[in-house]
Amino acid sequence: MIKKVLQSNFKILANKKIGRDYFKLTFVSPEISAAACPGQFVEVRVPDCDGLLLRRPIGVHSVSSKSCNILVEIVGPATRALSHKAAGEYLDIIGPLGNGFSFQLSAIPAAGGSAFGGSFQPIIVAGGMGVAPLYFLAERIKQQKPLVLIGARTKSQILCEKEFKKLGCSVKIVTDDGSCGSRGRVTDLLKKILSENSGLKAQSYIYACGPKPMLKAVSRISQDHGIPAQISLEEHMSCGIGACLGCVVKTTTGFQRVCKEGPVFNSREIIWEGL
Amino acid sequence: MQNKLSVNIGKLKLKNPVMVASGTFGYAEEFKDFIDLKQLGAIVTKTITLKPRQGNPSPRTCETPSGMLNSIGLENPGMEGFIKEKLPALQKIGVPLIISISSEDNPQELVILARQLDKIKTVAAVELNISCPNLQKTKLISQDAHSTYEVVKEVRKVTHKIIITKLSPNVACIADIAQAAESAGSDAVSLINTLPGLCIDVEKRMPKLACVTGGLSGPAVRPVAVRMVWEVFQKVKIPIIGMGGIMNTCDALEFMLAGATAVSIGTANFVNPRTAIEIISGLKKYCQEHNIDSIKKLTGSLKCQN
Numbered sequence: 001m002i003k004k005v006l007q008s009n010f011k012i013l014a015n016k017k018i019g020r021d022y023f024k025l026t027f028v029s030p031e032i033s034a035a036a037c038p039g040q041f042v043e044v045r046v047p048d049c050d051g052l053l054l055r056r057p058i059g060v061h062s063v064s065s066k067s068c069n070i071l072v073e074i075v076g077p078a079t080r081a082l083s084h085k086a087a088g089e090y091l092d093i094i095g096p097l098g099n100g101f102s103f104q105l106s107a108i109p110a111a112g113g114s115a116f117g118g119s120f121q122p123i124i125v126a127g128g129m130g131v132a133p134l135y136f137l138a139e140r141i142k143q144q145k146p147l148v149l150i151g152a153r154t155k156s157q158i159l160c161e162k163e164f165k166k167l168g169c170s171v172k173i174v175t176d177d178g179s180c181g182s183r184g185r186v187t188d189l190l191k192k193i194l195s196e197n198s199g200l201k202a203q204s205y206i207y208a209c210g211p212k213p214m215l216k217a218v219s220r221i222s223q224d225h226g227i228p229a230q231i232s233l234e235e236h237m238s239c240g241i242g243a244c245l246g247c248v249v250k251t252t253t254g255f256q257r258v259c260k261e262g263p264v265f266n267s268r269e270i271i272w273e274g275l
Numbered sequence: 276m277q278n279k280l281s282v283n284i285g286k287l288k289l290k291n292p293v294m295v296a297s298g299t300f301g302y303a304e305e306f307k308d309f310i311d312l313k314q315l316g317a318i319v320t321k322t323i324t325l326k327p328r329q330g331n332p333s334p335r336t337c338e339t340p341s342g343m344l345n346s347i348g349l350e351n352p353g354m355e356g357f358i359k360e361k362l363p364a365l366q367k368i369g370v371p372l373i374i375s376i377s378s379e380d381n382p383q384e385l386v387i388l389a390r391q392l393d394k395i396k397t398v399a400a401v402e403l404n405i406s407c408p409n410l411q412k413t414k415l416i417s418q419d420a421h422s423t424y425e426v427v428k429e430v431r432k433v434t435h436k437i438i439i440t441k442l443s444p445n446v447a448c449i450a451d452i453a454q455a456a457e458s459a460g461s462d463a464v465s466l467i468n469t470l471p472g473l474c475i476d477v478e479k480r481m482p483k484l485a486c487v488t489g490g491l492s493g494p495a496v497r498p499v500a501v502r503m504v505w506e507v508f509q510k511v512k513i514p515i516i517g518m519g520g521i522m523n524t525c526d527a528l529e530f531m532l533a534g535a536t537a538v539s540i541g542t543a544n545f546v547n548p549r550t551a552i553e554i555i556s557g558l559k560k561y562c563q564e565h566n567i568d569s570i571k572k573l574t575g576s577l578k579c580q581n
Binding site for chain 1: 298300329332494
């Protein structure tokens, strides 16, 4: 997976608002789109934003042959400034960065110690913005018909439902307030599905991205059911290229950099206490 | 043809005055995709300690207005690990290597480290990091002129390498500390290390860093750093390596005019990995445009009215 990382000014092809708080930004880069793997991210320099220095790490959402999409939530002045960038303008972007999801069947350890025997059920668990990199993954593994569980606080925060369905995924929605799909937490749904389908367990494999408490719960559930899980961590980063050692997470082998060894980790590597 | 950009740090000749600051450039390999490392004036490594260090708990950094706080806590593989895992690739680059060294609580370790490095031909200089604010200490060596003198003197006894003493800005008079380093035999001083700061998440009522405080760097500290370089320049004869929030050529020139012989790029490496290279060409252009045959002439050439 070691490929050259690029830094350049890339032309914005489109910047489409999605609801009030989200936008999908498309930039032209045949190089990044060819090299990027699901779970990898780019570091975007945000121009015209007084006093904000650091780049923003944003997961690759999808790629076409020439361009690359990122899905962004407006959470502060930097992402707001980014939401105002228009087609034709340029952005200083570094990427693709980090280690993404392992999804080649050959690369995945057999669940519960037994071989998959040809059939394999990926379960994608997304919390809020966690859908962004997981959609890219779903594109790459659509032949395996992933089961997609999306959770968020409320309906307006449920993203990409249609897009996942278009890929042929079976999608289940959960919201905290019940305004879309069933009421509750996505991790409760995961637990329920696994408990009710014991046949599913033996061939399942979990991919998750979302807030830390959710990932912690996913990790526990995957362990309880003996299913492997890869989780993508989000962390504040200063450099994104492994130099500053600012974004470390505690693992069974000591601190590891989320930007370099991650952002995707095997859930069992992570020391979840305190996270 | 004479190289307009070459400068000397003691007997060490640099092809240009632009280096990269300790802790902001990893072990250089992290940057090889972005720049031609050979162009750099010098590379200062992440600080090495005698024993490996895990570093501080996370979160370790946070963004602040025009800057950032960090409390990495000198995570490094220790000298043995450094020599085995990092040095081989570093010495292949062909740029003067400056090894930053530190010790949490035993200045004698600096002597041991310096002695080890003295035997390694490819090491050009040692930087004594006696000013890291992220160790659980009440007072840093570089916050006391006498302690600074003692440590530099002991290190001087065991090495023929260039010694660069890195100074803390958290002192009443930084020139006094610089003088102490100079009289103990330091070949140069580098300044400034970071300024301790605290950033609070008011919703959680918690500090944004796990270690509560961290070192402030970036453009926010630049005027403080330039002023300190200027103060030190009045008092010492040894070269000054100036740093603190340098983002572009103009910032680098400020430091040189105030008295720096060379400059170090720190936080900017995180924002734009090409900063150092861009500044090298920027300085070249400045010299051409201002008809300067040697950049050495800029050092301390600030014109004050009185």
